[in-house]
Amino acid sequence: MADLRGILTDPARRQQVINDAQRLLDDEVASKGGLTGLAIKGAFKIVQGVRPGMVRDVIDGLLDDFSARLDRFYQDHGTKGAGKSLPDYFTSRRGEVADALLGITDDRAKVTRHGTLKKAYEGLRPKAREHVEAAVPGIGRLIDKHTRA
Numbered sequence: 001m002a003d004l005r006g007i008l009t010d011p012a013r014r015q016q017v018i019n020d021a022q023r024l025l026d027d028e029v030a031s032k033g034g035l036t037g038l039a040i041k042g043a044f045k046i047v048q049g050v051r052p053g054m055v056r057d058v059i060d061g062l063l064d065d066f067s068a069r070l071d072r073f074y075q076d077h078g079t080k081g082a083g084k085s086l087p088d089y090f091t092s093r094r095g096e097v098a099d100a101l102l103g104i105t106d107d108r109a110k111v112t113r114h115g116t117l118k119k120a121y122e123g124l125r126p127k128a129r130e131h132v133e134a135a136v137p138g139i140g141r142l143i144d145k146h147t148r149a
Helices: 004-008 014-031 034-050 054-080 086-092 094-111 115-148
Strands: none
Touching: 004 054, 004 115, 014 034, 014 054, 014 115, 034 054, 034 115, 054 086, 054 094, 054 115, 086 094, 086 115, 094 115
C-alpha cells in the first residue's frame, strides 16, 4: 500500500487536495453555531484578513505534515479496518486523529512570527480538539476520495 503523503502530495493531485481541504475547512467553519461558533468565525476572518490567499497557503504548507501524520491511520485501515470504510475507520479513531493533527499546529503556533494568528490560535485551542474531531469524518471522506482516484 502506498503511503498517504506520497498520494496526497503528488504534484498531479496536490492542488485538488488543497481545494478540497479548503472547502472542508470553509464548511466546518460555516457550520459552527453559538458563542463558540462566533469566536471561530471571527478568528477565521482574522486569518483571512492577514493576507489574501493565506488560508490556502497554510493548507499547502501543512499538507505534507498532515498527510505524514495521518498515514498511520490510513495504513492501519488497510490491515485493521475490518470491513469499515475509510471515513468510518477514521471516525472510529477521531480522538487519535485529532491529536495527531493538533500536534502539528501546536508546534507551529509555538514558533510563528504572526502574532495575530498566534493569539487567535491560542484563544481557540482549548476547544480545538472537539472541533477537529467533528471534522474527522470529512477528512476521512477527503482522503478516501483521493486514495481511490
